[in-house]
Amino acid sequence: MRNLIAKLALAAAVLGGGLGTAAAETANIWVRADGSNFMPRIVDAYNKAHTNQVKLDIIPNAEIIPKYGAAAAGGTAPDALSLDLIYTPSFAAAGQLEDITDWAKSLPYFASLSPAHVKTGTYKDHIYGLPFSADASVLIWNKKLFKQAGLDPEKGPANWAEIAADAEKVNALGGNIKGFYFSGNCGGCNIFTFTPLIWASGGDILSEDGSKATLDSPQLRGAIDLYRSMVKKDLVPAGAQTDTGANFFAAFAAGNIGISPSGAFAIGALNTQYPDIDYGVTFLPGKDSGWSSFAGGDNFVVTKGTTKLPVVKEFLDFAYSLEGQTILAKYGSLPVRGDIAKDALKDLDPRYQIAAEAMAKGKTPYSVVFNDLINSANGPWTQMINEVFFGDDVDGAIANAQETMQSIIDQAPQK
Amino acid sequence: MTVITAATPAPPRTRKVASRHQWIGLLYVAPAVALVVVFFLIPLGMTAWMSLHNWPLMGEHSFIGLGNYVAILRDTRFWNALRFTAYYTVIVTIAIFVVAFPLALFVERPRPLTNLYRTMFFMPAVVGFASASLLWSWLLNVDSGLFSPAAYDLGLIDRKFNLLATFQPAFWSIIAMVVWKVAGFTMIILMAGLQSIPQDLQEAAVIDGAGPFARFRAITLPLMRRTLALALILSVAGSILAFDQFYIILRGGPRNQTLTAVYWIFNQSFVSFKLGYGAALSMVLLVILVALSLVQLWLLRKPEGLD
Numbered sequence: 138m139r140n141l142i143a144k145l146a147l148a149a150a151v152l153g154g155g156l157g158t159a160a161a162e163t164a165n166i167w168v169r170a171d172g173s174n175f176m177p178r179i180v181d182a183y184n185k186a187h188t189n190q191v192k193l194d195i196i197p198n199a200e201i202i203p204k205y206g207a208a209a210a211g212g213t214a215p216d217a218l219s220l221d222l223i224y225t226p227s228f229a230a231a232g233q234l235e236d237i238t239d240w241a242k243s244l245p246y247f248a249s250l251s252p253a254h255v256k257t258g259t260y261k262d263h264i265y266g267l268p269f270s271a272d273a274s275v276l277i278w279n280k281k282l283f284k285q286a287g288l289d290p291e292k293g294p295a296n297w298a299e300i301a302a303d304a305e306k307v308n309a310l311g312g313n314i315k316g317f318y319f320s321g322n323c324g325g326c327n328i329f330t331f332t333p334l335i336w337a338s339g340g341d342i343l344s345e346d347g348s349k350a351t352l353d354s355p356q357l358r359g360a361i362d363l364y365r366s367m368v369k370k371d372l373v374p375a376g377a378q379t380d381t382g383a384n385f386f387a388a389f390a391a392g393n394i395g396i397s398p399s400g401a402f403a404i405g406a407l408n409t410q411y412p413d414i415d416y417g418v419t420f421l422p423g424k425d426s427g428w429s430s431f432a433g434g435d436n437f438v439v440t441k442g443t444t445k446l447p448v449v450k451e452f453l454d455f456a457y458s459l460e461g462q463t464i465l466a467k468y469g470s471l472p473v474r475g476d477i478a479k480d481a482l483k484d485l486d487p488r489y490q491i492a493a494e495a496m497a498k499g500k501t502p503y504s505v506v507f508n509d510l511i512n513s514a515n516g517p518w519t520q521m522i523n524e525v526f527f528g529d530d531v532d533g534a535i536a537n538a539q540e541t542m543q544s545i546i547d548q549a550p551q552k
Numbered sequence: 553m554t555v556i557t558a559a560t561p562a563p564p565r566t567r568k569v570a571s572r573h574q575w576i577g578l579l580y581v582a583p584a585v586a587l588v589v590v591f592f593l594i595p596l597g598m599t600a601w602m603s604l605h606n607w608p609l610m611g612e613h614s615f616i617g618l619g620n621y622v623a624i625l626r627d628t629r630f631w632n633a634l635r636f637t638a639y640y641t642v643i644v645t646i647a648i649f650v651v652a653f654p655l656a657l658f659v660e661r662p663r664p665l666t667n668l669y670r671t672m673f674f675m676p677a678v679v680g681f682a683s684a685s686l687l688w689s690w691l692l693n694v695d696s697g698l699f700s701p702a703a704y705d706l707g708l709i710d711r712k713f714n715l716l717a718t719f720q721p722a723f724w725s726i727i728a729m730v731v732w733k734v735a736g737f738t739m740i741i742l743m744a745g746l747q748s749i750p751q752d753l754q755e756a757a758v759i760d761g762a763g764p765f766a767r768f769r770a771i772t773l774p775l776m777r778r779t780l781a782l783a784l785i786l787s788v789a790g791s792i793l794a795f796d797q798f799y800i801i802l803r804g805g806p807r808n809q810t811l812t813a814v815y816w817i818f819n820q821s822f823v824s825f826k827l828g829y830g831a832a833l834s835m836v837l838l839v840i841l842v843a844l845s846l847v848q849l850w851l852l853r854k855p856e857g858l859d
Contacts, residue, residue: 203822206609231610322805376695379716381803513823514803523807
């Protein structure tokens with residue numbers, strides 16, 4: 138029934154568009170709060186230059202998925218949304234998204250769009266999502282505190298031992314100053330910043346196609362020991378244990394944390410909101426050498442059956458222009474078009490180059506049950522990281538998480 | 553005979569009047585009935601209907617009969633959540649009454665500043681649960697909140713203590729917050745009950761030589777049965793449906809030990825997108841809640857010979 142109504146509405150819109158004059162249309166677009174810095178600016182720029190308009194709603198990170206699902210069920214979904222890229226497979230599998238394969242492939246710059254995004258935006262060889270914003274995980278350190286602690290402020294840690302040693306030296310400054318920070322009760326934060334430590338050392342937590350959980354590895358064990366040892370030495374503020382992500386960025390921005398794994402978004406946010414903090418950006422290192430990164434960000438997806446497809450396409454095309462990519466880069470996202478990334482970044486903070494490089498070689502897990510496995514505050518991943526970083530029974534926690542994750546994967550609807 | 557014939561025409565008239573009265577009565581309650589139908593009966597019917605389907609948040613749904621209910625039987629995490637909810641309900645209800653009853657006795661009689669006390673104790677009840685949870689979430693924060701940093705700065709503890717990191721302190725923090733928030737409301741209900749007890753009964757008992765404890769046990773408590781029933785049902789029903797405080801302050805943590813039944817329903821519906829299964833869980837919870845309320849009403853029913 139709803140489908141029928143949607144089709145009728147579509148038919149009416151097509152007829153209306155064919156007969157009437159090209160009246161300005163307004164498309165409704167949602168973005169999660171992570172995009173609240175760049176999204177309003179790019180929408181403003183688009184609205185100023187076009188007759189068609191975009192109306193933007195910013196939704197809290199944790200609410201956007203259930204809210205969109207409820208809106209879609211009630212027929213009030215936005216025309217498009219900027220969706221955390223890891224959700225694209227499950228949304229596409231649910232039949233919620235418009236197939237934009239033909240349009241995507243007709244774009245002259247299609248081949249240079251971020252590969253990690255396009256991979257997660259593809260479901261059964263059809264394209265349902267295209268890159269919008271990009272964020273790579275990196276390690277940031279506070280240069281002022283490094284200098285005070287007698288460390289070289291221009292050289293960030295390049296392996297696990299250096300992370301622990303540098304954090305300990307900064308921590309020794311005492312007072313409010315702590316060596317290291319991470320959000321110890323936030324699954325999303327840690328898939329973003331903790332798993333690259335494992336990847337860089339040659340391990341992984343999921344098999345390539347997402348059909349097997351592979352938590353029982355020496356690389357995961359080693360990375361856990363790194364965090365545990367820092368917790369044990371009191372290098373991490375007590376609040377980390379219960380931080381569900383609220384302080385993921387804020388803790389470092391307060392200026393009394395030596396080292397923190399973070400994302401490229403932090404560069405834009407620190408530069409615009411905390412210009413006093415002097416910080417460096419480096420890769421998330423492997424145990425002895427090497428590095429890796431989580432290629433994150435948002436895919437732009439279109440709600441199935443929307444009548445505003447032309448507006449949505451026009452907006453996305455604008456976002457992919459040099460002007461659009463420059464606005465994105467200036468306000469906290471990495472460019473998603475490889476061929477003009479250098480131009481978009483050229484007048485900006487050179488630290489973006491590190492993040493852009495991390496993005497280009499970044500990795501993104503692929504799973505249709507990512508939310509249940511990883512991001513859910515009550516899912517196995519979140520529970521495990523909290524237990525292994527702060528609890529007593531590391532082996533039990535890993536075994537338990539491995540079993541729960543595998544059973545969630547096995548019970549997922551096979552489509 | 554004449555009596556009968558004289559009487560026979562009367563009933564139709566009265567019946568007519570009565571039935572017209574009934575129709576007018578129905579008209580008066582119609583808005584309320586419409587509200588109940590639109591906002592309670594129809595959603596309830598829809599929930600029951602959805603619970604018989606595999607109904608994802610997005611995409612097509614399919615009829616699976618009692619499949620969801622069979623799955624509930626095997627869902628150990630739901631039963632664990634239910635067990636925790638029961639534990640929480642018992643503890644928090646006792647805690648609320650232990651605080652609210654003395655408060656009610658204290659503010660019942662007019663004395664200097666009574667109105668001020670009543671307002672003060674009642675004030676937290678007008679704050680929504682979500683806002684109260686956000687407030688306490690900050691108060692309980694170990695780095696930037698009040699309790700732990702204050703204790704540290706006053707030298708009471710030599711290392712900041714994270715109240716929300718382990719089960720016991722986290723659980724009792726929630727209990728404290730709920731008591732702070734709800735006790736004032738229960739106090740008002742109990743106070744109204746206390747004030748409805750006729751003063752002369754108490755005076756007669758005093759003349760008969762009954763002490764304050766005997767008066768409380770033999771007069772106050774029995775005459776407050778219905779008030780107590782109301783307060784108890786409100787408290788138990790509210791506690792079984794607890795969600796906001798555990799979601800906002802604890803996120804079901806530490807380590808998923810404070811997942812309540814409603815939290816689990818929320819997770820199944822809006823995190824795992826299984827709306828049909830969530831609806832089935834809701835129906836189970838509804839049955840439990842109705843059964844509990846009936847038991848309470850029966851336990852606190854009007855005793856024989858008492859008005």
